[in-house]
Amino acid sequence: MSGFREPHELHKRRGGLNIGVGVVLALFVAVVFGLTVAKVSTGGFQMNPGGNMGQSQSQTGGGN
Amino acid sequence: MVRPFKQAESGSEMSDATINQTGSNTGEAGFGDYFALLKPRVMSLVVFTALVGLAAAPVAVHPMVAFASILFIAVGGGASGALNMWWDADIDRVMKRTARRPVPSGKVTADEALAVGLTLSVMSVVMLWLAAGPVAAGLLAFTIFFYAVVYTMWLKRSTPQNIVIGGAAGAFPPLIGWAVATGGVSIESVLMFSLIFMWTPPHFWALALFMNSDYENAGVPMLTVTHGRKVTRKHILVYTILLAPVALGLCFTSIAGPTYIAAAVILNALFLKVAVDIWRRDEAAAEADKYKAEKNFFKLSLAYLFLHFGAILIDASLKSWGIWG
Structure with missing residues (x-):
């Protein structure tokens, strides 16, 4: 039995990459969630707070 | 996928580097x-200037x-950087300034850089569309295309005006x-774009003056390589003169306050003075003090851009707090 050996540098590097990718993915999920909450809370899931998309759609819909 | 072998002007040195890179x-x-x-x-520059553009807006x-x-603008900017490293791996290996980048140093393969660049490009544009709408997303997509295709693949190796037109890519974030x-x-946003656009050539030409051998070895037709240093010094002065009215023009828009006006007047006077100093110098004087004035101009150019946009940010904050405007 070789027991507990010091991890090889290669495994350390792979571990660091896996943790890094995991953190990035977790942050991405958090940003999408936060963005969804912000969009819903500002009303009507408007595409652009000062812009045209959500407003123009509703205006066009009302006009027709 | 192996990228097609590119012809380089510097001959066998470049070719060997490229062959080794693919293997x-x-x-x-x-x-x-x-x-x-x-x-x-x-x-970090993309984040800062985009943040200023966003904060200065009246909405x-x-x-x-x-x-x-x-965040998605930054990721899009980063993606175009990865595409640039994929395409330019051969010349990055030749230049001292870029030889330690992940692809030329062999840490990341060119194909991986391409995959990262393409994936993040698509993701950043789609996510920015969802977050902020089609105009912002369209501008980001155009920025990535402009930097990766127009500048990196086309202009950089074909014309000494590469940095003049290619500089537009770095100017888009505030827009x-x-x-x-x-x-x-x-x-207002077009003037912020113009400020970075006009600032880019003198900034990079100053760098080229003291890193000239790098570009020459790599066969990149920088102005210093194709037209010599004297012409480059003249161009730095001309573009610095043209930059001043753009920077001062912003003073007459709604986003400029006392901080920006003061910063613009002082910084442009200073920038012009150092540009004149560089124009007056010859190579003997520059070599004697190891390009001290050129290096100072390069450092000053970084401060110039940071302080102009920092001043816009301060004025936007003053406005939002009701202190001014």
Whole structure:
């Protein structure tokens, strides 16, 4: 039995990459969630707070 | 996928480097190596100028939408950096300044850089569309295309005006930030774009003056290589003169306050003075003091851009607190 050996540098590097990718993915999920909450809370899931998309759609819909 | 072999002007040295590059594959890059593909220092400038564009806009944005938008603009900028490293791996290996980048150093393969660049490009544009609308997303997509295709693949190796036209790619972030808030483009955002656009050539030509051998070895037709240093010095002065009215023109728009006006007047006077100093010098004087004035101009150019946009940010904050405007 070789027991507990010091991890090889290669495994350390792979571990660091896996943790890094995991953190990035977790942050991405958090940003999408936060963005969804912000969009819903500002009303009507408007595409652009000062812009045209959500407003123009509703205006066009009302006009027709 | 192996990228097509590119012809280079510097001959066999370049060719050997390219052949070696296509065969190298360590395959064990760390997270930091992939992150370095995104050119973090360039990304920090993208984040800063996009943030200023967004903050200076007359429309309030939900903080989460603002944060996500800036993040996706940064990721898009990083993606174009990865595409640049994929395409330019052969010349990056030749230049001292870029030889330690992940692809030329063999830590990341060119194909991986391409995959990272393409994936993040698509993701950033789609996510910015969802966060801020089609105008901001369209501008980001055009920025990535302009930097990766127009500048990197076409202009950089074909014309000494590469940095003049290619500089537009780095000028888009404040325009995108403004579009995130307002959903459009205006004179203010176009002037912020113009400020970076006109600033880029003298900034990079000053760098080329004291890193000339790098570009020459790589066969990149920088102005210093094709037209010589005397002409480059003249061009630095001319572009610095043309830059001043753009910077001062912003003083007459709604986003300029006392901080910006003071900063613009002082910085442009200083920038012009150093540009004149560089224009008056000859190579003997520059070599004698190891390009001290040129290096000072390069450092000053970094401060110039940072302080102009910092001043816009301060004035925007003063306005939002009701202190001015």
